[in-house]
Amino acid sequence: MKHILFIVTSTDKTGTGNHTAGYEFSEVADPYFEFVNKGFTVDFASILGGKPPFVGYDPSQKTSKEFKKSNGFKRLNFSHKLSNIDIKAYDAIFFPGGLGLMTDMVDNALVKETIKEVYESNKVVGA
Template sequence: MSLKNTNVVNPQSVKKVAIVIANPAISTTTQWPVGFWWSELSHPYYEFMEKGYTVEVFSPNGGKCEADAMSDPNDASGYSSTDLISQGFINTQSLKALVENTKKVAEIDIHAFDAIIVAGGQAPMFNFVDAVDLHKKFVEFYEAGKIAAALCHGVAILKYAKLSNGEYLAKGKTVTGFANVEEDFADNAVWTYNLLPRDKHIMPWRIEDEMKAIGANYIQAGLWKGFAIRDGNLITGQQNFSGAETAKVVIAALGE
């Protein structure tokens, strides 16, 4: 696993990062509306802004995006009630507006950006299959020697990202992403509350299984542990508690 800084942009320049969030979708397994996860946008955004980076927010189709309900600190479930960074983001109108009017991924000029980071949430597992522009753009960043990062279920991009030679980008790479133990935990939670029958799963497929199937070296740090890993200019984060960790690895890779 290489730790060489492969970033090709002037290390003295102000860094610019493209964060990609998923467009809304309807889960084919639960029939629930799904979207991106707030902390996987807000936490990296915070870390990058603390470094003085310029950050722009994109989505595959552009336009208004919706977050998974449980990622909102104000949701009745209380699941994310302690996420003060997301709370601040949501209650700052200029920041929330970034989600309400995202730019299309196809509009990203890779020459103007140092890194791309693909956030997760549940929607990527259902609509990234058709996000062809995102597949291409992610590979363009990687093949240009720039930082290509994905986080949590945003790692779903690696199921579709293939290099110019036809090989999977992640083949032979050490990666992480939402772990099977975490999928099991989530499934058991919805089964316990009778939100799904026990023969149904929240996700149609699993990140860990698919990464292994395409020849990646999948690793994880344990249930709900913040974790990110770099292999060359590919960076991946484990799950929704890994937003800051992922951003910090990106920052280190950019020479900060």
């Protein structure tokens, strides 16, 4: 079975602090079900670990509503701290969008090293 690590933001504000941030809910929910329905195992990590903030939840979107009730969402709310992850255990990494990503990941040395390691191992890096 293939394993994918979703890496989401840990911040709830943009760098200036003027805008609410977090991962974009549908950008986790939609690909999560695509991967799981094709037999992939999905795990979640964030810079700080724990419950990452999200924005853009729309209960009228069927996939988002289903994800919020899913085991995946429950596990996401206890995301692994990225520094504790053995990246070699994964076949791919995926970065769901959202403004938070541009705040806590763009200059993060661990994120850059993780991307480099996955890419140089001829594995998939997606966003």
